Amino acid sequence: MSRLNDSNVLLAHEIIERYPRKKSALIPLLHLSQEQNGWVTPEAMRHLAELLDITPAEVIGTATFYEMFKFEPVGKYVINVCQTMSCALLGSDGLMHHAEQKLGIKAGSTTEDGMFTLEPAECQAACTEAPTLQVNYRHRYRVTNDSFDQLVDDLRAGNLDGEIPPHGTLGRNRQHIPAEKFVGAPDPDDVSDGPVWIPVSVGDDS
């Protein structure tokens, strides 16, 4: 199924209600569609445009700005090997080459069984732990060829199912805001007054 399913349509409407402008809900709904299908399908983007009263071009124009959204099928596990300076100095080129050999694919592609997508990545903000990789955005540090092999074998065997969910899975704690807690933000188009600044006392350096 590519459009949002019925339960996700209900959830989408709940999310849209939180924003003064419908289209502000676009990013959360893109995440929702990616969680449902593992990637953001063209049909899903058209469906989101309908739900948000915007054009499909606006959806794709925004979605393609973000690296985390995928527009073609990817593996159950997306492995991103950092290729930036600290990791490069500590062997990430060799690690990527080894990963290609282990998985039998080139970087930028997906194994035939749909289990793994291998991608190069920019700095993962863990330079002291180089070389690093992420599996579905879960870090692995100081990765060696042997630990990479063990990681892949464990993923294939399901040994890490409790730690690393399938690609696209969102956090398990979904936020539900009771109606009485809504801030009641006005539509930005209806705001004509200037901003209300918080007064600062003279001599207050904060």
Ligand code: FES
């Ligand atoms: S360079 Fe690889 S984590 Fe920063």
